[in-house]
Amino acid sequence: MATSSCSKAEDEAEFDLSKALKYWQSTDKTWNEDELRSLELGQALYRKNCAACHGKKGSGDNTIGAPSLVNNSIIKGDISYHLTLVKNGKGQMPAFSKVLTDDEILSVVAFERNAWGNHDYSVFNQTDE
Ligand code: HEC
Numbered sequence: 575m576a577t578s579s580c581s582k583a584e585d586e587a588e589f590d591l592s593k594a595l596k597y598w599q600s601t602d603k604t605w606n607e608d609e610l611r612s613l614e615l616g617q618a619l620y621r622k623n624c625a626a627c628h629g630k631k632g633s634g635d636n637t638i639g640a641p642s643l644v645n646n647s648i649i650k651g652d653i654s655y656h657l658t659l660v661k662n663g664k665g666q667m668p669a670f671s672k673v674l675t676d677d678e679i680l681s682v683v684a685f686e687r688n689a690w691g692n693h694d695y696s697v698f699n700q701t702d703e
Pocket of ligand 1: 620623624625626627628638639640641642643646647648649656659660664665666667668670682683686
């Protein structure tokens with residue numbers, strides 16, 4: 575089968591609630607459907623826009639100087655700094671403010687803050703800007 579490498583966008587449209595519930599399940603947090611949709615969207619966007627540099631598992635890439643996002647102080651730190659960094663870029667990291675909408679950036683940041691052993695359950699509490 576000839577599959578184009580840029581056909582990933584369609585995956586974002588698919589949402590399986592019970593699968594998402596199982597995937598993001600946590601003993602300390604009950605996600606609501608909107609939050610689960612956002613985390614799933616964030617994961618799809620991460621794979622499409624970020625994984626090439628930071629790795630599918632967030633482990634980074636030394637050859638291009640993309641830091642590991644596992645156990646990362648920015649991801650564990652202040653969310654507004656994290657959001658601004660993704661919007662504006664930094665050094666070799668491209669800006670995403672013209673590539674992704676604010677909601678998409680929030681989703682990808684929410685994903686990062688809850689992937690790879692990170693647990694920031696407050697991520698959706700501060701959406702009014
Ligand atoms: C072209 C490669 C590249 C892409 C694509 C990329 N990044 Fe980065 N990212 C970098 C580099 C390089 C840095 C280090 C920037 C610096 O401090 O100079 C970085 C830094 C970061 C940091 C801060 C980590 C730290 O310890 O400094 C976060 C968070 C981050 N990126 C998230 C993302 C997200 C989310 C996406 C996708 C929306 C993304 N990146 C896409 C290369 C990339």
